[in-house]
Amino acid sequence: xxxxxxxxxxxxxxxxxAAVVLTATGSAVAVPVSGxxxxxxxxxxxxxxxxxxxxxxxxxxxxxxxxxxxxWGTDSPIDDPAREQQVLDNVAAQAQQLGADPDxxxxxxxxQIEANKTxxxxxxxxxxxxxxxxxxxxxxxSVVRQEINRVTSALVEALAGTADDRGAVACxxxxxxxxxxxxxxxxxxxxxxxxxxxxxxxxCES
Numbered sequence: 001x002x003x004x005x006x007x008x009x010x011x012x013x014x015x016x017x018a019a020v021v022l023t024a025t026g027s028a029v030a031v032p033v034s035g036x037x038x039x040x041x042x043x044x045x046x047x048x049x050x051x052x053x054x055x056x057x058x059x060x061x062x063x064x065x066x067x068x069x070x071x072w073g074t075d076s077p078i079d080d081p082a083r084e085q086q087v088l089d090n091v092a093a094q095a096q097q098l099g100a101d102p103d104x105x106x107x108x109x110x111x112q113i114e115a116n117k118t119x120x121x122x123x124x125x126x127x128x129x130x131x132x133x134x135x136x137x138x139x140x141x142s143v144v145r146q147e148i149n150r151v152t153s154a155l156v157e158a159l160a161g162t163a164d165d166r167g168a169v170a171c172x173x174x175x176x177x178x179x180x181x182x183x184x185x186x187x188x189x190x191x192x193x194x195x196x197x198x199x200x201x202x203x204c205e206s
Contacts, residue, residue: 064119115199
């Protein structure tokens with residue numbers, strides 16, 4: 001069984017100004033903040049091989065804003081079981097071609113889908129409460145889905161390429177380090193931070 005509470009708690013409480021994370025050895029590492037001389041990308045990538053996985057998960061989450069804007073004010077539901085099943089079948093097939101465990105990839109992408117819907121629901125609620133913040137234009141959903149498919153394919157490749165890292169004892173602290181760094185790099189708000197934690201729930205193998 002995968003333990004997820006520590007990661008979710010850390011991600012939902014981290015701020016965009018600073019964070020202290022633990023490496024696999026248990027030593028504290030300060031994540032650089034805006035205005036410091038350190039290079040955040042170099043720091044993250046030098047310490048965590050999982051940084052590309054988290055980057056791609058965050059990139060996939062960013063498309064949820066466009067999906068929500070496309071669906072807002074229409075009859076299109078947030079939940080789309082047929083589309084979700086298609087995504088899961090496609091990533092499983094790609095994983096098998098890459099020599100990765102298709103069932104494992106399915107589980108991880110179920111989390112990606114749920115995280116995406118977390119953002120959509122959050123935005124719908126925000127726009128309902130604050131109509132002045134609601135989108136005034138609608139992206140072409142078919143075009144948005146092309147971008148989702150591109151990021152999805154890249155994420156499957158990243159997951160397949162980090163199977164050993166994801167199965168290692170150090171996976172969770174390294175994943176947390178990468179997540180904190182991406183949070184800082186992308187300036188994620190509370191909604192997207194919470195969704196990113198949801199997306200990463202099953203990345204580390206039990």
